[in-house]
Amino acid sequence: MRWIEVDNYEQMSEQAAAVVINLVKEKPEAVIGLATGGTPAGTYKRLIDDYKQNTTSYENIKTVNLDEYVGLEKESDQSYTYYMDKHLFDHINLKRENIHLPKAETPPYEQDAKDYEQLIEDLGGVDLQVLGIGENGHIGFNEPGTPFSSKTGVVELDPSTREANARYFENKDDVPTHAISMGISTIMKSRKIILLASGAKKAPILYNLFKTDVTEDIPASILKEHPDVTIIADSEALALLK
Ligand code: F6R
Numbered sequence: 001m002r003w004i005e006v007d008n009y010e011q012m013s014e015q016a017a018a019v020v021i022n023l024v025k026e027k028p029e030a031v032i033g034l035a036t037g038g039t040p041a042g043t044y045k046r047l048i049d050d051y052k053q054n055t056t057s058y059e060n061i062k063t064v065n066l067d068e069y070v071g072l073e074k075e076s077d078q079s080y081t082y083y084m085d086k087h088l089f090d091h092i093n094l095k096r097e098n099i100h101l102p103k104a105e106t107p108p109y110e111q112d113a114k115d116y117e118q119l120i121e122d123l124g125g126v127d128l129q130v131l132g133i134g135e136n137g138h139i140g141f142n143e144p145g146t147p148f149s150s151k152t153g154v155v156e157l158d159p160s161t162r163e164a165n166a167r168y169f170e171n172k173d174d175v176p177t178h179a180i181s182m183g184i185s186t187i188m189k190s191r192k193i194i195l196l197a198s199g200a201k202k203a204p205i206l207y208n209l210f211k212t213d214v215t216e217d218i219p220a221s222i223l224k225e226h227p228d229v230t231i232i233a234d235s236e237a238l239a240l241l242k
Helices: 009-026 041-054 082-089 109-122 159-168 184-188 200-212 220-223
Strands: 002-006 030-036 062-065 068-069 129-133 153-156 180-182 192-197 228-235
Touching: 002 009, 002 082, 009 030, 009 041, 009 192, 009 228, 041 082, 041 192, 041 200, 068 082, 082 192, 109 180, 180 192, 192 220, 200 220, 200 228
Parallel strands: 002 228, 030 062, 030 129, 129 192, 192 228
Antiparallel strands: 068 180, 153 180
């Protein structure tokens, strides 16, 4: 696991975007795994800027998102489908048929989750997975205690995750209780992973991640066993490690 410290959110976003752009140039048909949330929004903005300025082409790129809330309509502005369209997909030349998120809108959710795992396999696996990290150490929506062997499935969100994500909803109770998330073993099959973290709220978990042995209590700790993981974190997020 490599750790890269940058000064701030902007630099984190710049570095993460550079990793994505390099891959797109090297492998124009790559499969890229994407995350949502506050952390990668700046990275996506830079990808759009680069697309406009340098015409980096996503024509044959395929994307698979980590997760989607169960039971939200795709059009709902809290769905991850909506987030991805707004923050990235509507602005670059990715083909619609190459964009994938778990379905999760209506049942059968378990079957949709299985199909999504299969889809990732059929695409040949993920070349580069972009991850954020939850304040409790989750990756995707794999909460503490999730077996490392987990595959894509229906997961229950931790109360602390619903609390952390309530900022995007009008009402705290509107935050869905479940999501479909790539499993931990699914994420671990990605050939390369970058994990992004910014801000003081992530400082305790990055401290714990750095210090801990590999344990299911901190899902992100499994990344220590992956051969190609880079953590790109800003000074605030790394503040407790100094
Ligand atoms: C999002 C995801 C989550 C987030 C994490 C951090 O697709 O899978 O693991 O990356 O909850 O969220 P932010 O970036 O909002 O702090």
